[in-house]
C-alpha cells in the first residue's frame with residue numbers, strides 16, 4: 001500500500017536490559033515497511049561512523065571506565081552527530097525514523113542510574129537537539145531481574161550489563177517517571193510475557209498508531 005503521511009514521525013524504542021528491543025524493533029520495522037512508510041532505522045549510541053566508534057568505547061569492558069559525566073558527554077557527542085547528519089535530514093525528507101534508544105536512555109541510565117542531575121541532561125538535550133524530539137516512544141518494560149536473566153542467557157555481557165541489580169532498578173524507575181511526565185508520547189508494553197504476547201501488544205499499538213498517522 002502506498003502510504004501518504006500527514007507528517008514525518010520520529011519513533012524511539014526504550015527499555016532496560018533483556019527487554020527484547022532488538023527482537024521487537026524488527027517487528028516494528030517490518031510492519032511500517034509493509035505499510036509503505038519511507039523509513040530510516042537507526043540506533044543510539046551509534047547510527048554514524050563517529051557514533052559507532054563512541055559506542056564501541058562506551059560498551060567495552062577493557063580499560064578504564066569513563067566517569068559518569070564522561071559517559072554522558074560521549075552519548076551526547078554521538079547524538080549530536082546522529083541528529084544532525086542522519087535523523088533531522090531524514091525527517092526533513094519526509095521519512096520516518098525508527099531509533100533504538102534516544103535521549104530518554106540518557107535520563108534513565110546517566111540520570112537515574114548514575115546519579116547525574118536531570119537538569120544537566122535536560123540542558124544538553126536542549127543544546128544538542130532543540131527541534132528534534134520523538135513523536136512516539138515505546139517502552140518495553142520488564143522487571144530487571146527477568147531482563148538480566150535473559151541478557152545473561154544470551155551470552156557475554158557488555159560494560160552496562162555487568163552493573164548490579166539496583167542500577168537497573170533505578171533505570172527502570174527512571175523510565176517509568178519519564179512516562180508519567182509525558183504520558184501522551186509514551187506507550188508502555190509489558191515485556192515480561194512471552195515473545196508472542198509482546199508481539200501481540202505491539203501489533204495492537206502499531207495498528208492504532210499507523211491508522212492515526214497515515215492519511
Ligand code: Z5A
Nearest residue numbers: 018019020021022023044045075105106109150160194195
Ligand atoms: N546507553 C546509555 O547509557 N545512555 C544513552 O543515552 C544511550 C544508551 C542511548 C547499549 O544499548 C547501552 O547503551 C545500553 C544503555 C546505554 N545498555 N546496555 N547494555 P543497546 O540498546 O544496544 O543494548 P541493550 O540494552 O543490551 O539492547 P539489546 O541488545 O537490544 O538487548 P535487548 O533489549 O535485551 O534485546 P534482545 O537481544 O532482543 O533480547 C535479549 C534476549 O532475551 C534474547 O535472547 C531474546 O531472544 C530474549 N527475549 C527477548 N524478549 C523475550 C521475551 N518476551 N520472552 C523471553 N525471552 C525474550
